[in-house]
Amino acid sequence: MTAAPAAARATRGEFVTSDGTRLHVELSGPADSAVTLVLVHGWTQDLRTWNRVVGELPSGVRVLRYDLRGHGRSAPARPGTATIDQLADDLAELVAERVPEGRLVLAGHSMGGMTIMALADRHPALVAQRVDGAAFVATSCGNMDRITLGLPGVAGAGAARAERRLAQLLLAYRKDALPLRPGAARAGARWLVFGRRPRGQDVTSVVDQLLCAHPASIGGFQNAISLHDRRVALAALRTTRAVVLAGEADRLCPVSHARAIAEELPGSRLRLYPGAGHMLPQERAHEVAVQLGGLVRVSTS
Template sequence: MTERVAPGARDFVTGDGTRLHAELTGPADSAVTLVLVHGWTQDLRTWDRVVDELPRELRVLRYDLRGHGRSAAAPPGTTTIDRLADDLAELIADRVPEGRLVLAGHSMGGMTIMALADRHPGLVAGRVDGVGFVATSSGNMDRITLGLPGVAGSGAARVERRLAKLLLAYRKDVLPLRPGAARAGARWLVFGRRPRRRDVSCVVDQLLKAHPASIGGFQNAISLHDRRVALAALRTARGVVLAGEADRLCPVPHAKAIAAELPGSRLVVYPGAGHMLPQERSHEVAERLTALVATRTH
């Protein structure tokens, strides 16, 4: 699958020496920069469809999280949401040191923004005007049952935890998955009704490019994620919380829990959509994020 490389692509090295692939596009004199953070097992291509629908005059920063996409594998002991938040803070300081920000995160990307608010409150209070949480959660991810009832749901959760342990111990750089089986699994797990075949293939391609041990470690970090209290630091920013009605990984109650902590936010639930809202509802996601930016620039 052909990957697009933006003219503004330039690697960034974090404080602990990890190389991240980052892309900054749009005019340097833009009043606000939209920062897009992707989720677990994916990379910045998560946002391709959304970026295509954003205003061309908008400045956009997106990147591959450590252990994902074109970024380097996460060094041992760094597969934590806290470390992702620090990476984001460092990247912003390097690439967008001044100006107003709107942050948007999908899945683990949303969790990263919550941790950023917790660990870097000065940055958030001083510069962040808007935040978009897309198919994500503020906690209780260890109780996810993949939409399956009773014993089946508990069993699915146990399998997921065992898989994470196996990935942590896996020493190769490529996941041992057959693309056909991976597409079937992804179609059921992260998409809602009637997904586009190319979207499913793109999601799988991103998964197969992620570093196995890194994503195993991050799965454990997701299960420990608890940042509901940290959302208080974002109450002064305009917010939107987007959820798919058929999301198996971050079900609608998780979106409602986030919205409850952000009284000024707008909760939008998309019927028939699953976890991959940036692909399944790209136009609607782009509209919501553009509105957050436009409120600041007008």
């Protein structure tokens, strides 16, 4: 049974972190649920990443999702706080405030998956005591500085250098809007983060989220992603039920990165989706929802 659209049943609000950063938060589903599914989006995106997935979840699932600092309707990251460690601390604070009791299932897309890994590293007691399941969706536990965007040899190395240069430019950019034209952004997003035959509305949504992100914040987070190394930290999740999902045409977090996560989580399920790119929550929303729903069902049984 498909749930009602998320926008029609979500309670929207704000959460202020301990360093004073305002985050936009949405909580939906029954307040007395024994388990809450926490959805963490990726770099340059916002909670709308999960719209299709939430719409495919079984009715009655309680869902917490939010815009990371520097993204969507949340405030920009303060100087020095555009780090994955900080995102993990934000998540720990948000859960303690908005979902202080009950079991948790965590799902992270791209940088959101990295945030969950950092949470396990920095807040192991929270994970051990409350987390029953984890889903790593199109993400990585390290070596992101070696990504070649699916291009061979010299072309791949050049693309990686260009990406790092873009991050440096964004860090220095002080306006609220990204210096990108929507048409160029659409073409770039279609090639970079989608697989075969993406829906036009999904490309538009990804670009709209990108253009809502704070430039200097996402520049800082790109640097943090390149330094991300949490393979060892995954040990804290080895007794947690986990799924690892990846698109076989993902240019940003290739299948080899999904396999590396699965190797560190011997009891996890690895699911690969032919033809899909990096945006699995849009490209394979039903399949992602099935995997998340399965984790939630096991947690409540």
